[in-house]
Amino acid sequence: MTQVTVWNEFRHERHNDTVAEVYPEGIHTVIADALSEAGFETQTATLDEPDHGLTEAVLDDTDVLTWWGHAAHDEVQDEIVDRVCERVREGMGLLVLHSGHYSKPFTQLMGTSCSLKWREAAETERLWVVEPGHPIADGLDEYIELDNAEMYGERFDIPAPDTLVFTSWFEGGEVFRSGCCYQRGNGRIFYFRPGHETYPIYHDESIQQVLANSVAWAAPGDGPTPKFGNSEPIEVIDESDDRTVH
Amino acid sequence: MTQVTVWNEFRHERHNDTVAEVYPEGIHTVIADALSEAGFETQTATLDEPDHGLTEAVLDDTDVLTWWGHAAHDEVQDEIVDRVCERVREGMGLLVLHSGHYSKPFTQLMGTSCSLKWREAAETERLWVVEPGHPIADGLDEYIELDNAEMYGERFDIPAPDTLVFTSWFEGGEVFRSGCCYQRGNGRIFYFRPGHETYPIYHDESIQQVLANSVAWAAPGDGPTPKFGNSEPIEVIDESDDRTVH
Amino acid sequence: MTQVTVWNEFRHERHNDTVAEVYPEGIHTVIADALSEAGFETQTATLDEPDHGLTEAVLDDTDVLTWWGHAAHDEVQDEIVDRVCERVREGMGLLVLHSGHYSKPFTQLMGTSCSLKWREAAETERLWVVEPGHPIADGLDEYIELDNAEMYGERFDIPAPDTLVFTSWFEGGEVFRSGCCYQRGNGRIFYFRPGHETYPIYHDESIQQVLANSVAWAAPGDGPTPKFGNSEPIEVIDESDDRTVH
């Protein structure tokens, strides 16, 4: 059974009343509950726990990690970030949510700034499925509509996704690549745009369906573990001119 | 006219006689000469110069940077690495050569380990053009053959390239994605595999053709500079339910 | 100098007054003039000419073919379609415009239905540059705005583009992948969405810039012509167990 660790910065919910009303027990609790109901084994971890709740033991036991952060990206220790990225390369799935675009694990794994345009104006967002045959679109309609969303607009400074599943339309006139699949090392990464802390996005049924689909998609397989480094030839080769100097 | 800065670690050539015989004035000199003859404006920079020769002024004046490093990746200062990566995202082209796969700029821009298998056995490499319509393949035959090459073998732990131009065959039984194009930010990156310091690879005419082609391909264009951050709506929107809290 | 052949169905302009007012001498004339001014050698060809104006001689002399069709896709003879597709695979560039998404050459080269949603309601379209480092975005702002456009909406049933340059926002609530690059054989293909016959889209300066950029991008290179079929081994192989039966 796929083990999911739901990570949350968990600051807004404790310090801001508007957010606390929408997510009284934290964004992570709502996400973890939705994923449990979808049949995954879930646990949560938050920034202010020791090791941010992401000890070696926890990560070794995690098939897919979901990441929500916003105001305290800088407080995530580099050692833990490296640990997360290393686990992704080994095969752990990573689901990066909304403002997690600026998180250290995501920007480190992408190699770009992951910058974008944004605006908080409670405007309509419509996520169009542009790749309906992708497993992450299972069970969805042609689009998901959110009445009140923060806007994220292009240019989104990411590497072109391996697969683009969703593209968002915003009332204010922008578009955004809002569902982006990546393979990095042996691990699969999905960036999913919606999820601002002041709107009840993670309570939405379609959004929960995408979360479940993307966890299933990102769960590690059983592919070969690459061997790196100095390597004996498989075939007989002519080494008569070998100038090896190291 | 495209301005190229040819960067070289420039250590092997000064400390190892075998290498010095092949590249008496350094790998950078051979590459810079080849690119000059191909019509580019070139300058060189090396590790042991102040700022590794890569001051802000030099990089501001560079359209395409080529990178050869091997034994001293760790000695490249992080500040300079950040400067290089920032310039790539702004549009500067980057040509990463051979053992540069493990360089800080390349691994930082890729977000993966960039590990691979390797072997020094003076074996035959044959670089097959798998995308003959790509500009980097201009003027080439169906393959480039190198009698004596270091082997690099898959799994090469990189993001799948945007375009794969070359795939190498090795006498010892391995294959390798040896010509890989990436877009990162506004900049183009080409990784090109051949170029071990003990073989006269950069004296080869076809290899020089690829270097020239890839510099031309990676030269920055004149596309829009993205604007990031808080952004006014273009269309009139209904903000009646705006829960903005920041 | 790059030779461009501008192909047009050229029926609407002759039979419909609204269209004739916008394009009195045909869409092809406006496109050809714009490309001439951008420095390309241009000629035109239309459906009702013999061979639709696309004789072997014309195509052999064409570096990039642009294609506008709408109401008479079926009247394009299969033999000419095959001739066009063959030339693309040999290296000729192909620029497919607007309703050309349903043309025989495009659907044959894509292998999909190329279906989409559409609506004629003179609504606003905003083409966002999502890949500002691509040569087709040279000289543009962050977006192109068209006050009156036909809507094309996702799902657009195409293979995921090799590079997605533009994504459109529409007033009515849809998005569209409106600038799509493909490599097919040795040839480059660019699909560009805007261009409805009743709106003066091809008179727009930014649209003309994109046409010029995409022609430059699609112009054939000088890569190797692949050799196909039975092939002698390059290396010595052990054929002792050869069970060849043909």
Next chain:
Amino acid sequence: MTQVTVWNEFRHERHNDTVAEVYPEGIHTVIADALSEAGFETQTATLDEPDHGLTEAVLDDTDVLTWWGHAAHDEVQDEIVDRVCERVREGMGLLVLHSGHYSKPFTQLMGTSCSLKWREAAETERLWVVEPGHPIADGLDEYIELDNAEMYGERFDIPAPDTLVFTSWFEGGEVFRSGCCYQRGNGRIFYFRPGHETYPIYHDESIQQVLANSVAWAAPGDGPTPKFGNSEPIEVIDESDDRTVH
């Protein structure tokens, strides 16, 4: 449970003794048996059956179709080819095997010639896993080695695959992109190179593992069925300048 239809030309096995020794009951029987054992519901269909065994009823009941053909591609009726391609666009998976690269369904879905180099010389092939995190690589070692294989060499005239899973090394000096994933419409396509009729390739355990993995990967999901054609606006739009003429 995933329903697989294993299609085979089934001529060589009936007319050639060498082939009959390797596949006495036909290539399809060996493949179907392997897939049954892997837990799939299987049936077979062959060229010389009415409708080539691919009636509407059979295809409607097929989740994944596997295709092996070689000497009689031309005898496959265009109507059946269109039926197969249509089903792929609707979501049916398609697994194209070996010489099926020249089959009508594959070339129609790719839009390219799908030509390649070939040689029958019972030489060694080594299929390297270049994307170990892909589900099709599950349970494999770093490479699959085949002692006796027909050679297929680059340039393979296909669209660049969405994901490249395998790259082959051949004793005679060539390489080949031998495991290629595509999304076309709602359907997934996997091209898998090995499988010459005179070598017992489909009896190989690793090859059977890949067949099973790729069937599982290609099985249709439950994504939205796109709606195409004229479409009402979702948002209120200003139609005051509507020049609709159709």
